[in-house]
Amino acid sequence: MDLGLNGRTALVCSSTGGIGEAIARTLAAEGADTVVCGRRGERAAEIAAQLPSAVGVEADLLADDGPARLYEATAAAFGAPDVLVLNGPGPRPALASALDATDAEEALDTLLHPHIRLISQVLPGMRERGWGRILAVGSSGVAAPLENLALSNLGRAALAGYLKTLAAEVAADGVTVNLLLPGRIRTARTAALDAANAERSGRTAAEVEQASVASIPARRYGHPEEFAAAAAFLCGAPASYITGTAVRCDGGLVRGL
Template structure:
């Protein structure tokens, strides 16, 4: 199948490591002109070099704290200059802290809103004029399986990511006439630094070892293991490609069957 991504301009945010990095790599493998953005410029450059080594595609880096409006504008402009416009936006951000309801005050809720929802609004707002200028576009938001089934101990994520799904679904309807398809891809448990940190947090909270916690986790996943970032990225790249011409407003869970609801 031709994904129609050769020469397309793709911006992946929060892509210095983890799911964003894996996604950027898969787009580069498809011949896209990829820009990656996050806070740690040194790490971004290492990632860009690694992707170039693997795929032969040069990758552009933009230093961006996604909570800063001017950084977001700058990252989009960088992608537009590098790729001659913008065809695909993969919106991703770092996760909010783990914790229960009683642990968070207004300031922490506000911070999570800015990191995980307002940043999506800003990235999409900055990207849209460029997609409209091209007459088509694809937007993927990265959320979490918590949009279908809340996860214990992740109250901020559970609450805010459903807002991103609401935004995604609403935009799918608003932007269909512009030939812009908008979907969310929701990871279950994909092996990245973030998941290892959350496992350490939960193990500590339950007073058990990380190994014990993970073997309990694996038992909740019909496939019997965590996913790999590459497995996740392949799903993003299909939905966020020009081979996808009719799927919009959907949430695709990449979770090895973990979420049990219909």
């Protein structure tokens, strides 16, 4: 299938490792001019050098001017983005009963505000050109809130509500807005969560992983490349009639429809 991404400009946030890196590599393989970015500028440049048409940009999206500077670097390299993949590190584990208002602000500052700032940069150009893809990497916690991840559940749910509202506003302009929700994908983040769970429960990380695998109908963790393939489709031309939805890539982990 031709995804129609040849010559398109794709900006993939937090793409120096894990799911973000896999998405950047997949979009580049589909012909997109790809911006790899993250706080590790040297790693971003290293990945970009391995791709057909890409640049690496050091960027901190949590800085007030981070989104604007990233947009400017993208425009300078390849022109305004046609594809924006929103991605970022998850917040620390936390119980809902232990949160206060400051913690809630932390979740929004990490998972909502930087993405809104970046969308405000790229959206006008997408609408003017009549084509755009905004895809956010979420979490299965959007569909079924996860134990001990109250900050993630809060921030990602807020982003999901914003994106769902935005999708209806821009659909007639040829811009799609979607969420892609990972379950247990084998990344450094998943390993860290398993390690924290192991420490909290008095089990080994291997025992925690074994229990997680048993709860997944596919009976394994997913691979970043599998998730990236789904992301590339949603960013492509054939997915032009898919918008305002949350798609799960979780091996059947979430039991709801």
